[in-house]
Amino acid sequence: MANRSCIIRLSRYKNALNRLRTLNFVRVFSDNLADAAGVTAAQVRKDFSLFGITGNRRGGYKVADLADQLNKILGKEQLQEFVLIGVGNIGRALLHYPGFERSGINITAGFDIDPAKYAPEGKPPVLPLERLAEFVKHHSITLAIMAVPDYAAQQVLGLLLSAGIKGVMNFAPICLKAPSGCIVNSINLETELENLIYFVNANENGN
Amino acid sequence: MANRSCIIRLSRYKNALNRLRTLNFVRVFSDNLADAAGVTAAQVRKDFSLFGITGNRRGGYKVADLADQLNKILGKEQLQEFVLIGVGNIGRALLHYPGFERSGINITAGFDIDPAKYAPEGKPPVLPLERLAEFVKHHSITLAIMAVPDYAAQQVLGLLLSAGIKGVMNFAPICLKAPSGCIVNSINLETELENLIYFVNANENGN
DNA sequence: GCGAAAATGTGAAAAAAGGCACAACAGAAC
DNA sequence: GTTCTGTTGTGCCTTTTTTCACATTTTCGC
Numbered sequence: 001m002a003n004r005s006c007i008i009r010l011s012r013y014k015n016a017l018n019r020l021r022t023l024n025f026v027r028v029f030s031d032n033l034a035d036a037a038g039v040t041a042a043q044v045r046k047d048f049s050l051f052g053i054t055g056n057r058r059g060g061y062k063v064a065d066l067a068d069q070l071n072k073i074l075g076k077e078q079l080q081e082f083v084l085i086g087v088g089n090i091g092r093a094l095l096h097y098p099g100f101e102r103s104g105i106n107i108t109a110g111f112d113i114d115p116a117k118y119a120p121e122g123k124p125p126v127l128p129l130e131r132l133a134e135f136v137k138h139h140s141i142t143l144a145i146m147a148v149p150d151y152a153a154q155q156v157l158g159l160l161l162s163a164g165i166k167g168v169m170n171f172a173p174i175c176l177k178a179p180s181g182c183i184v185n186s187i188n189l190e191t192e193l194e195n196l197i198y199f200v201n202a203n204e205n206g207n
Numbered sequence: 208m209a210n211r212s213c214i215i216r217l218s219r220y221k222n223a224l225n226r227l228r229t230l231n232f233v234r235v236f237s238d239n240l241a242d243a244a245g246v247t248a249a250q251v252r253k254d255f256s257l258f259g260i261t262g263n264r265r266g267g268y269k270v271a272d273l274a275d276q277l278n279k280i281l282g283k284e285q286l287q288e289f290v291l292i293g294v295g296n297i298g299r300a301l302l303h304y305p306g307f308e309r310s311g312i313n314i315t316a317g318f319d320i321d322p323a324k325y326a327p328e329g330k331p332p333v334l335p336l337e338r339l340a341e342f343v344k345h346h347s348i349t350l351a352i353m354a355v356p357d358y359a360a361q362q363v364l365g366l367l368l369s370a371g372i373k374g375v376m377n378f379a380p381i382c383l384k385a386p387s388g389c390i391v392n393s394i395n396l397e398t399e400l401e402n403l404i405y406f407v408n409a410n411e412n413g414n
Numbered sequence: 415g416c417g418a419a420a421a422t423g424t425g426a427a428a429a430a431a432g433g434c435a436c437a438a439c440a441g442a443a444c
Numbered sequence: 445g446t447t448c449t450g451t452t453g454t455g456c457c458t459t460t461t462t463t464c465a466c467a468t469t470t471t472c473g474c
Binding site for chain 2: 002004007008011012015016036037038073074075076080082089090092093094096097098099100103105142143145166167168169173174175180181183185187188189190191192193194195196197198199200201202203204
């Protein structure tokens with residue numbers, strides 16, 4: 001029904017609404033959100049209709065109500081707990097990324113195989129990979145971030161699956177195979193930059 | 208003509224080919240690449256035909272040739288120089304991300320407004336933001352990575368534009384407005400996690 | 415109240431993307 | 445040389461996504 005692009009747009013609308021909320025705006029129109037999210041007004045309304053979100057035929061949408069509804073859809077009503085596997089360059093940055101706390105995302109602990117990375121008293125702590133399954137089960141965590149080298153990624157995914165993880169954000173530059181009980185989304189930094197480079201070149205050489 | 212998803216698939220094919228090349232594979236078929244990239248074989252062939260890439264009706268594609276052609280399309284024949292703006296948590300990780308070097312991407316320098324971040328002798332150096340325009344022009348750099356706070360992003364983009372930057376990879380959680388002469392691609396970590404959370408929930412509650 | 419103005423909500427059209435299926439072709443086997 | 449096998453390249457059909465356009469509803473001014 002709702003696809004990935006649609007949910008990404010919902011996040012954008014939500015972010016725009018949060019900014020409007022801090023500016024004490026009460027109402028917002030589909031064009032405003034369209035501008036903020038870089039889409040058309042019709043798209044905004046279609047997206048909302050998919051989730052049964054309705055506004056007022058003359059007065060647009062109430063900022064606070066709309067934000068609440070989007071937050072609910074996006075699971076922002078409760079704190080979302082993640083574990084992070086791979087405390088390397090990227091992993092460490094994510095472990096301490098201040099943006100997550102602000103948006104209801106918490107990395108409960110990091111895990112690594114390298115003892116040099118262990119920091120059991122850190123905030124968040126970094127623990128040995130062997131303790132992953134126990135930790136995940138004890139804290140009832142279902143979400144993970146993977147920032148491990150590509151050659152280790154599929155194997156680590158196996159560990160996560162058997163620990164009961166249901167969703168994985170993967171930063172390893174490889175396409176992972178997962179069973180239907182677990183959602184895996186990937187961000188590949190190199191791929192994203194290649195994409196940019198391609199479109200810059202295409203843009204230079206006459207559209 | 209070719210859209211974003213198509214180029215992303217090309218990157219995946221390219222990555223798969225590199226792995227095959229290190230394993231001394233000579234030939235590859237569209238199904239192999241399809242498996243590696245998580246798409247159908249017809250899609251692989253369609254993508255290639257869009258770029259005039261042809262194989263052999265019985266023998267598939269030659270790994271080395273195909274890799275070369277994809278590398279050319281993706282601009283991987285020459286080293287791509289980037290500047291990075293915003294040496295915070297994420298910016299610092301990107302500045303030292305070892306994966307980039309391996310894939311022909313070089314961050315020539317980082318820039319920040321905070322004097323505490325300056326490291327003119329670092330590798331790469333971190334310089335004051337005021338020196339951005341001069342540096343970019345002197346080194347003929349056209350690509351940038353932005354990892355600044357959301358409230359600063361649009362303003363920093365203005366600086367980049369006037370310095371002559373043609374492509375920006377943006378990590379700030381905001382939708383930026385850019386003129387047609389400059390391509391801006393964004394990665395929003397929070398949005399990606401929200402997306403994951405949504406689909407995990409949808410997956411749990413009966414598809 | 416009533417008419418005018420301004421947004422929404424949505425069915426229907428258009429556009430884009432993806433998959434199927436098969437003719438065409440290359441190479442292997444004999 | 446001939447046949448057979450296996451894979452590509454692509455026209456066409458299906459599905460998905462986006463946009464258009466307008467009837468409908470709400471509010472405002474008088």
